[in-house]
Amino acid sequence: MSDKSKNGIDRRDFMIASLATVGASAALAVSADAADAEDTASTPASGTVYTGDTIEGKKVVSALDVDDLEPGQKHFLYFQGAQMPTGQYWYVSVTVAKGARPGKRGILTSGVHGDEMSNIHTVQTVMNQLDPAQMSGTVMAVTDVARPAIESMQRRWPNQGRGVDLIDMNREWPGNENGLTAPSRHAGLLFNRLLRPNADFAIDFHTGTTGFEVTAFNIGGMDVPDVKAMVELYPVGQIFDNHVYPGVLHNAFMDVGIPSFTPEIGAARVLDLEMIALFVEGTMNVLKHHGIVAGPMGRTGKDVNVFTGNSAFPILATQGGIVEHLVKLNDKVEPGQKVAIQRNSFGEVVAEYTSGVAGEITGQRSDAMSEPGNPLVFILFHKAALVGAEAYPE
Numbered sequence: 537m538s539d540k541s542k543n544g545i546d547r548r549d550f551m552i553a554s555l556a557t558v559g560a561s562a563a564l565a566v567s568a569d570a571a572d573a574e575d576t577a578s579t580p581a582s583g584t585v586y587t588g589d590t591i592e593g594k595k596v597v598s599a600l601d602v603d604d605l606e607p608g609q610k611h612f613l614y615f616q617g618a619q620m621p622t623g624q625y626w627y628v629s630v631t632v633a634k635g636a637r638p639g640k641r642g643i644l645t646s647g648v649h650g651d652e653m654s655n656i657h658t659v660q661t662v663m664n665q666l667d668p669a670q671m672s673g674t675v676m677a678v679t680d681v682a683r684p685a686i687e688s689m690q691r692r693w694p695n696q697g698r699g700v701d702l703i704d705m706n707r708e709w710p711g712n713e714n715g716l717t718a719p720s721r722h723a724g725l726l727f728n729r730l731l732r733p734n735a736d737f738a739i740d741f742h743t744g745t746t747g748f749e750v751t752a753f754n755i756g757g758m759d760v761p762d763v764k765a766m767v768e769l770y771p772v773g774q775i776f777d778n779h780v781y782p783g784v785l786h787n788a789f790m791d792v793g794i795p796s797f798t799p800e801i802g803a804a805r806v807l808d809l810e811m812i813a814l815f816v817e818g819t820m821n822v823l824k825h826h827g828i829v830a831g832p833m834g835r836t837g838k839d840v841n842v843f844t845g846n847s848a849f850p851i852l853a854t855q856g857g858i859v860e861h862l863v864k865l866n867d868k869v870e871p872g873q874k875v876a877i878q879r880n881s882f883g884e885v886v887a888e889y890t891s892g893v894a895g896e897i898t899g900q901r902s903d904a905m906s907e908p909g910n911p912l913v914f915i916l917f918h919k920a921a922l923v924g925a926e927a928y929p930e
């Protein structure tokens with residue numbers, strides 16, 4: 537599993553250099569020669585690899601199989617992700633609640649976008665409620681997936697490719713260990729060596745983004761019974777029944793047959809404790825559904841008036857100016873209903889925005905100033921015929 541040859545030089549990087557300079561056929565020859573050092577970029581790793589390092593008393597792994605961990609305990613580890621330009625590593629925190637008895641293995645992730653906080657708190661709260669001695673199965677949490685984005689509390693990863701590029705890590709999954717950017721490699725390492733090998737199901741928690749607030753909802757393909765069964769266990773008001781697009785983490789799981797979906801928990805940058813409690817309750821229900829945790833179900837979707845849509849109608853700004861919303865999150869709207877107006881610097885109304893559909897408000901621009909083209913409102917609604925990929929306000 538070592539990435540290094542005997543002289544400590546990473547041979548995978550020779551392969552990439554070959555690909556870039558002398559073409560693919562030469563690279564294939566190098567690839568055959570380097571087979572002993574080549575890592576599995578497309579198949580899950582098996583077995584735990586400790587690097588021998590510890591950080592603040594926590595052991596570092598470069599691959600993890602939760603079956604190798606002591607049952608009936610919580611384990612706190614660092615996973616070694618992609619390298620920084622200095623040659624140091626982006627470590628991510630891994631918490632494993634390993635049940636005393638065998639059972640299903642669930643994964644809870646947050647921090648794929650760096651400005652989202654309520655999702656991190658949700659995962660932490662669930663993990664803090666778990667008692668491994670009473671569990672049948674395993675729950676693993678990775679709360680800070682896109683570390684460099686989180687360090688600056690911004691959505692995207694500041695990559696050092698051609699000057700600083702900001703890369704949205706939730707367009708990179710399942711990643712590529714030999715990819716051309718750090719977030720691509722980081723995604724590949726995490727997916728192949730940490731997430732996929734330990735998942736019977738996976739939940740990737742998000743919130744709205746800086747400047748754009750969303751309500752509480754879950755995104756998932758409700759035509760997949762294993763996904764539907766989990767999503768319906770959340771006492772939250774909206775379901776976005778859609779497979780969205782490739783590159784998002786929950787779809788990388790789905791593509792390899794692991795049921796997965798994405799909860800969205802309100803506004804970015806803040807903790808919404810009331811909303812967090814709903815997602816904690818729903819996630820505990822999911823763990824009970826899978827037999828990992830015992831006890832009665834909490835409230836589910838049946839206990840709230842869930843609105844399900846399969847499409848998000850976007851309203852984009854046509855002008856620059858200050859936006860004034862006329863409706864609130866979760867409000868029901870009708871076609872033709874005015875939902876926002878916009879004023880220029882003189883206070884004159886320069887635009888009026890109306891809904892094109894009957895649905896419920898699922899997201900609103902929270903930065904009052906807007907330039908043309910920015911999404912101002914997303915309205916969750918039911919579309920008769922879906923064509924192509926759908927944008928959504930994650």
Ligand SMILES: [Zn+2]
Nearest residue numbers: 649742743930
């Ligand atoms: Zn997000």
